Structures are given as structure tokens and as C-alpha cells.
Amino acid sequence: MPPISSPGAEARFDATIAAEEKIEPRDWMPEKYRRNLVRQISQHAHSEVVGQLPEGNWITRAPTLRRKATLLAKVQDEAGHGLYLYSAAETLGVSREQMQDDLLSGRAKYASIFNYPSLTWADVGAIGWLVDGAAIVNQISLCRTSYGPYARALVRICKEESFHMRQGFEIMQTLCGGTSEQKAMAQDALDRWWWPTLMMFGPHDAESAHSQQSMQWKIKRQSNDELRQKFVDQSVAQAEHLGLVLPDSDLKWNAARDHYDFGAIDWDEFQRVLNGGGHCNRSRIKARRDADQDGEWVREAMLTYADKQRARAVEDAA
């Protein structure tokens, strides 16, 4: 649990933040800072865990053994990221069970992008290229976050995510270098995933509920809109390289801003999917609930076996 406040604790906390040093689990921290981090880190962990599902949907159908192996390795990495992140959140005095209960009961959110269905093999490419690509833009920035355990977990995660993005891009490249049918599959995936990916950065800065305080505490280092712009700017050249068209007729270079302008995001869709109205909201949570319920007897058996082993060790010692 976080230490009890002592005189000057808050001043020391503020000074640590101002000096760009890390807050560590044993340091005093404002309760709101702690809660804000628990929300953000657990949401990130849940996203990694739920994110196994749309890609897992294609492991059994991967079109070559090499693709099957890399996809398995990727999904395994995502589950591993979930573990690092739950561990980072646990240093803030919340248990993994509590966080998981919050996910299963719908109290906690996960990245809304995973409520879209993965329909074709090209979706596996598009998820790697765009969704992991967007996650990297966000997470590279978060490597400088003020909470030590989260920052350190992110450094590791970013290294693996960059492999995932390259794998996804390579899938898209192969499809785009293939038949017209394959290229159409790639374009269709891009058309469906582009806008939901832009929504991953969250609402515009002016409308973002948690942003301002998070920036002050240096939990977040760059605003939603800044990060989204960075992602759009990097994606234009990548899509050109693939010979694909980003599905935005308003997209054009703005020399005055030195950035690409892009069209309006459909925030009604964002809210609708976030609030449960997406294609897969129910099935994703159902899959996690089923895994939890189906696994209950396994977890119980583990505990019972561990108790028996302890009792035997005591008997043996006596």
C-alpha cells in the first residue's frame, strides 16, 4: 500500500515530477495520481489480453506455417505484455483479481478497437501495421511517463511492438505485391481499420476527460491530438509505399503546418462502440468470462494441491 503522508511529502512528489525523475511504488503519491495510474495501466493490460482474441481468430487459419508461427509468437507477446502491466499496476496496491473482475463486470475498459471483427487474413496485417503502429506512437511517448514501473514495462513492450508492426506491414506488403484479389483484400482491411485506429488516440484534447491532470503529473507526455497527428503523418508514406489509398478524401499535405490535414473523425461511432455498441463488445467479454468460469476448477485445484503439498512437507518434517 502507498505510504502514509508525512510533512513535505506532496512537495517532494511535485519536485520529483518537476525534475523528470520517476515516482516509485514506495514513494508517497496523491490518491488521485494513484487511481489515475491504476485506471490507465489496467486498461492497457486489459487491451493486451482482449487483443489476443481478434488475432487468435486467425492462428488456426494462417496461410503458411511461417505466418502461423509468427502470429503465435506475437499473440504470446501480447499476453506477456498483459502480465508486465498487471504487475506494474499491482505495485499501486490493486490485485490482478480485482482488475480482472473490473474487466469482466464491464467497470474497466479496454481498447475499443478490439470490438471490431477480424474478417480476413489482411486484417491480421492491418492490425499489426496500424493498430500496433498506433500503439507504438502512444507507448514510445509513455516510456517517459512519471511512474517508474509503468515506464520500465513500456520500454520492453515497445521493443516487441515494433516487431509486431513490421510483421503486420510485411503481411500487407506481400498482399499488395500479389494478385489483384489479394491487393483488394489489403485495401478492404485498410478501409475498415483506418478510422477506428485514429480513434485509438482518444477524444480531441479539449474533450478528453483525464488528459489535463495526466499531463500535469507527466503520466501522459503528449496530447491525444499530437500523437494522432504523428501517426497520420507516418502512415501516409507507408500507405503510398504499399500502393494503398487511405480512406480519407480530406487528407492532404499542409505546408504551413508541416503536417497532413485529415478528415473529421466520426465521434458518434467512437462513443457507440466504446459504450458497448460495437460488433464484438459482447463476444469479447463473453470469451473472457467463459475462460474465467471454465478455469475456476483449475485454479481451485491448484490451491488445494498446494495446501496438500504444504501439509505433507510439515508431516515429513515432523
Added chain:
Amino acid sequence: MSNAHFSYVLRLGDNALIIGQRLSEWCGHSPFLEEDIAMANTALDHVGRARMLLTHAGDLEGAGRDEDQLAYLRDEREFCNVLLCELPIGDFAFTLMRQYLLDVYHLHLFEALCRSQDEVLAGIAAKAVKESSYHCRRSAEWVCRLGDGTDESHRRMQSALDELWGYTDEIFAADAVDEAMRAQGIAPPLAELERLWRADVEALLARATLSVPDDNWRASGGREGIHTEHMGVLLAEMQVLQRSHPGLAW
């Protein structure tokens, strides 16, 4: 190169591929996160093994078939994995019990294949034996935990074992291919593997408070392409893209 040599390596490749395919179905559905990772990791080991073995089988055959042509463009009757590998995943007890039965076999098999006259196969075995050793450690621990856990976990494990036992016989039933491979020093004698396997399995089942089932029912035929009804569905799913878009690169 003999036809038997190709068949022998192909069988090992098919076993690895089909059990890897089954394990990968667990992705995102395990009892807890550490097991999601372990399942994917084990599936990956088997798929990796399948790639090496099928590539080697293709080289031995000399007809220009690579790992993907062998995995994706053969029909059910041409697959020669043992039936044990293709059975649906069932519950966690069924999956882990099957893994244990296979892991012990693989451990002894690949230990012996490290000394194979087929140097490529010996090289693959040297890698596989390390994996099988930790696979075996994991699945054996689970058999003990669940066998000697709660009443429910014990019941589920015993029922999985009863269901699976009749499929283990096929692993050790030597035919002309196995005999030819043994005679050429490429593969170990199956009777010896069975002896080692039985000793390990019976000792662990006793520790796990599980009973060795009666040998009164046995099923075989996988190696001759007579599969269970589950196999066609597994292949239809696995091969869908290669079959619906023939000849493309992915």
C-alpha cells in the same frame, strides 16, 4: 533415400503440426494469463518442429514439395499423424493429459533420435529434446496438481485419461516403416520407447492418484490415413486460404 524414410519423417512432422494446431486453439481462452502464454509457447514449439520435419520430409521425397505444400495441400487420407494428436481440445484436463502422454513419448523419442544415422533428423531432435524436456516438466506438474487436487479436478483428469488411453497404443505399434528405420539406425526400436514411456507414465499417474485404465479398447489408423471424423474439419479450417486461393504467396 527410401520411401520408408520419407514416410517416417512425414509422420513425425504431421504429429507436430496437428498437435500444434490443436494447442493454438487455446489462445485467449486458458484458465489464466500465464497459461495463455504457456499454451501459445508450446503450440509454437510444435509448429516450429513441424516446419523443420516437413521441410526435411520434402527434401527426402525429392518431388519439390516444401513445408507448406505438405501442410496445406494434402487431403485427410494423406495425413499420417497418430489419432491422439487430432482429437478436439476438450477441457483443460483433456488437453493437459494428452500433452503429458505425448510429451513423455516425445522426450524419449527425441533423446533417441539425437543418435539417428539421419544427421538432419538428429539435428532437429537435438533442438526438440530440450523443448520436450520442459514441456514434460510442465504437463507432469499439471497432471499431479489436477489429479491430486480437488474431487472435481481428479474426476476430470481420470475421465480424460480413460478417454485418451485407447489412443496411446497406436504410438508404439511398429509397422514396416518403423522396422526399416530401426534396421537402418535412423529410428529407435519402438518397443524400447514404449517400455520407457510406460514406466514414466505409470509412476506419475500413481503420484497423481490416478488409475491406469484397462487396455480393453484401442483405436488406430492415423498413420494409414484412417482418421477420426474430427480431422477433416481441422484440415478444412487450417487449409482454407491455400485451398480457396490456390497458388498464391502469403
